[in-house]
Amino acid sequence: MFENVDLTLVDWSRAQFALTAIYHWLFVPLTLGLSFIVAIMETIYFKSGSEEWKRMTRFWMTLFGINFAIGVATGIILEFEFGTNWSNYSWFVGDIFGAPLAIEGILAFFLESTFVAVMFFGWNKVSKKFHLVSTWLVAVGANLSALWILVANAWMQNPVGMVFNPETARNEMVSFWQVLFNEVAVSKFLHTISSGFLLASMFVLGISAYYLLRKREYFLAKRSILIAGIFGLLSSLLVAYTGDTSARVLSKVQPVKFAAFEALYDGKQDAGLVAIGILKGSDRKIGEKEVNDFAFRIEIPGFLSVMTGGDRNTFVPGINDLVNGNASQGIMSVSDKIVRGKKVRDLLSDYKAARAGNDRQKADGISGMFRDKKFIDDYFRYFGYAFFGKPEDVVPNVKVSFYSFHLMVMLGFYFILVFVLALIFLYRGTLHKNRWFLWVSLCSILLPYVAGEIGWVLAEIGRQPWIIQNLMPVSAAVSQISSGSVITTFILFAVLFTVLLIAEISIMIRQIKLGPKH
């Protein structure tokens, strides 16, 4: 029923998608945040009529344009890669997953692309008011497009609002609102866009700091720091809050991923949150997978239990509990889930045989089971486990998950500190005297990029081996093409994107050095 899969093909297909996603995410967050910062600046220009504010708006808009173009270029491939490289997945979930992508195009992309043209070329062609509205609509459009793709991604992490149809061998949507307001989607969207606002704020702060270090563009630099400081501080607080919410949601819907974040192997009550830690190997194993131990850690006692369940008595399951089961906590083992998943798969084969043999009664009976809530809860929700041979296959890379998570959290706190200091120094009028801080701000431009990328590494590596949590592993989702073809396109994309990135950075640096036009 399911084709044997070449694992090299799976790995290269994953690598290609990761490559395009990583490159795309180098540009998207700046678009999300800078669009709002530019809109705020233009609003002040609109209200004040000050040419200085107009100059400032146009300067940041130029940088926005350079970044926007390459964001668009790297984005188109992502949409189509679902089809080219993950065609089995596309059919299995297209009934649900396609809708957000289509809505993204209709509602968001057209809004963005229509008004971005007015934003760039309309200064002398449309009224000031229409231009301002266009700039705001670009910001809204950009962020709306993020909403829909994140709704789609969240569904992969927490599939809701659908039933499986054995006739078509795919999942079909039964509640659009459940898909849209999926709890993972809500927290993921807020966390992601606020991280974009943060990144853009740091970008503006860092470049403004560069001007102050160079003793030029004082007006632009100080006003930009004021806006970036406030916007950045609010954003970084929102990032922290939504990060916390996301983690709580994950602990419920993707407990193995959550346990991997904390490298928590043995579940317990009063579980502590690791603030800082270093992992090392150990003699213990789960199946054939090595268990990591801590060489060093600083823990906040009881905090993980409080975070996930509201009090210190909450049991937080570890990877061992989730793989081998824990009867006292009502946790089913992966072996049992594999058995249940295989029963569903056998039933699906029976259905296909009944259909082929024109046994309508049997086929209808099986079809009805796939709509029965008890069958869904007890069996179908483990459908994807049928693909695994060993229980430990469901464990993601713990080291990558752990370090990504902790580095991201540490950077989050660092960003709050930077924005607070920027506002304090600005308020006291001592920004230009604290050259160390200006250097820190300049050097910090890259850090939100690091945080954003590792955030995605965390989200996507952490949910391995699933492409759709519990329903479909990546190995079953891949297109049946030769691995040689994927390796070739991987290399082509890697070379092209790298060349374009170098061009983008070079142009950006030159524009920054040139500064606003006088």
Add this chain to the structure above:
Amino acid sequence: MTIMISHIFLQHYWWIIIALLASLLVLLMFVQGGQSMIFSLPKNNLQKTMIVNAMGRKWEFTFTTLVTFGGAFFASFPLFYSASFGGAYWVWIAILFSFIIQAIAYEYRSKPANVLGQKTFDVFLFINGSLGPFLIGTAVATFFTGSQFSLNEMNQVKWATPWHGLEALLNGRNLALGLTVLFLARTNSLLYIINSVDDKELVESSSRKLAMNSIAFLIFFLFFVITLLVSKGFAYDQATGKVSMEKYKYLHNLIQMPLVLILFLAGVVDILYGIGITIFKGSRKGIWYTGTGTVLTVLALLLIAGFNGTSFYPSTFDLNSSLTIDKASSSLFTLKTMMYVSFIVPFVIGYIWYAWKSINNKRITEEEMKTEEHVY
């Protein structure tokens, strides 16, 4: 009162939306048409800048329409998305590749320190302008000529040739449609330049080029249409679910769907009229007619590809793996949900129209290219 909307109705509704998006995409590929002439049409750098800016202010629309077309196809006919994109891998990758290099070329070509130099970015525009329409036309031609794939019982696609889509380039009819789309894009582009650029010399050279490109378009278009109407088509019997070859299938479709026939004829007449009044009367409004004609003609062609018991994505390798609008579509619930979303489309078209008019209210001039701050 509850209105019952059937699955069949929605499948047809969504095929019309897909066909409409595709026809708008072909129209908007006038941007690519202009790019394909970036080295041959302008006599000097200033003219080149005017052409690039005339096209460059619209490239986002073409790009967005392509992305929306992909998204809408995925949402409404996911089996096509998985079968075609996952199977005809190389054709789609080549198309995407050409669009990636377009997206940055406009913004970066004239920026200082762009590393690759303006010439390279202009070559990017040329590649996208030539390959984009040609390959899209070739890929769409397989809707009529078929591809070599099969589907298993889980609806997973297996391509029957190692070329993964490139074999489409060996079929003369596919090539003819590819070249039709390319020369139509160039024709529309020349008409758009004549309409929106205020430069006597450039308008004159565009008018001269128009005749040659129109003739090339007509030759390939007629070849494709005639061979289409006299060839066998892929008929689908809804009662048995079987696909079979039927002589003159697409001609039958046109005759059996008179409204589509009228759309088709009106489209062709519109295109010819737009070209004619430009060449023979020196009109600058030809683009309005050829533009409308392009949309109507492509719409009609895609309607005969999918309606009236026809397989819109046939397999010549395994006829019964061929995709039809009922076999490939999303569920009733999804199509209905998406239908509500589609009601917003007129509003979207409205604001696009308004914004487009606001930007195009003055023709592009030499003066503007010298004084405008944001010039490609």
